[in-house]
Amino acid sequence: MNKQIDVNRISLNQITTENWSLEEAIEGCVRHEIPAISIWRHKIAEFGLKKSKNLIESANLEVSSLCRGGMFPALTSSERQDRIDDNKRAIEEAAELGSKVLVLVCGPAPNKNLQESRKWVKEGIESIIPFAEQYGVKLGIEPLHPMYTADRSVITTLGEANTLQESLGSKQVGVIVDVFHVWWDPFLYEEIERAKGNILGFHVSDWKVPLPDIFKGRSMMGDGVIDIPRIRKAVDENGYSDAVEVEVINQEIWDMPGDETLKLMKRRFVEYV
């Protein structure tokens, strides 16, 4: 085993404490000395952007990312324009909250033609790049596990995300590596190398057998089969040294008292990341 991870790289991805409001999550981070948080837009909506910003600043928390933009494919050009407009609002929110990165969950296909939707994803990202540059927000393409192709994202592997990033030809765009989505991939380590310099985020959780659910299928690090340290080291070695978000979507975890969740995730982070 190589070098252990620095516990100060931990970030709470807010969906891990889905039952907490943004205020509760921020207070929890302070109590448990978690220096960073990734914020979800539906949680901002509860307080409004201004109050959310004040809460984060008062707590002196780093915002590791904003979740999420994307969802580009749609059948009509006016619907696709609506999605683009919503991504612009997300970029503004990210900038306002001091988040350097907007995570892109690219969206499913509205029909059976996946290739066409992949083209719409590319066009969508292309059209928001100037806006993202203006606001100083990077766009992180997150490839999702292929089991989410039909309902969340047609971008399914790190290889595909890298190809998309390269084809866009902009340093404003990078990729997000989430172990739950990519651990199975036979080309994972080659693709992490290929992403060198473009990795904008790293998310951890685990794949437990049997999987408890499809959407709420993630488990706490250490409860599953993913070789998280190997992936983390590969990401580190390829130039990523920022926050590591703990993103666990799991009903049992959601049902725990939030303070217990934060204690558990910190313990597991040191031991299993």
Next chain:
Amino acid sequence: MNKQIDVNRISLNQITTENWSLEEAIEGCVRHEIPAISIWRHKIAEFGLKKSKNLIESANLEVSSLCRGGMFPALTSSERQDRIDDNKRAIEEAAELGSKVLVLVCGPAPNKNLQESRKWVKEGIESIIPFAEQYGVKLGIEPLHPMYTADRSVITTLGEANTLQESLGSKQVGVIVDVFHVWWDPFLYEEIERAKGNILGFHVSDWKVPLPDIFKGRSMMGDGVIDIPRIRKAVDENGYSDAVEVEVINQEIWDMPGDETLKLMKRRFVEYV
């Protein structure tokens, strides 16, 4: 839409009628004029090999494949040898039943090292090739959807299966294309072309949203998002003209009277394959 599929290419993969015995499934195929069947080994076990063979021959059914060999990775060499021995028994059974193909579900990793298990899969297949040649049974590597990596197969994409097939360098080995496992893949059509001449089987079902279950997650053709005709035509254009197996693993379908299932699958086959 191009050329419609010939209904006589239909084959009942026996797991679609999991609640039927082999005898009932064979009688069902005869009643519904389904000319071929893919047989599962646990169903043969109920009657014994000899009686199973007699039932199939009396009904004059083609056996499109035997399910399944594989499951190669294991921690000790003696366990791996046991798996290889079991694969040899499967080859004997396939030959005895007149099946030209043994489907290989390659197996999950017994630890967190996927690459090591992929090596064991290769070694396992390598060691049974001479035996398969002797019995005239082809070995079909079936890549499974990445959501089954942890519990069923470390071989996850058609690209990976093709690379494995090529590295083995034997015409005794080919690949199986199952739409449920591969439909999401951005490189699917390139990989089907690459598999030209080595495609040993083609399986159909559908991906319904939301997925009803992980293992029992498949739906009847037409109920989901997969562009089955496009994949079928690509497979046809790359040299596959044999049976098309309907393989639906789904509790609701299992709970239907078998005759209803067979009627439904024939109707859907003509309309959606």
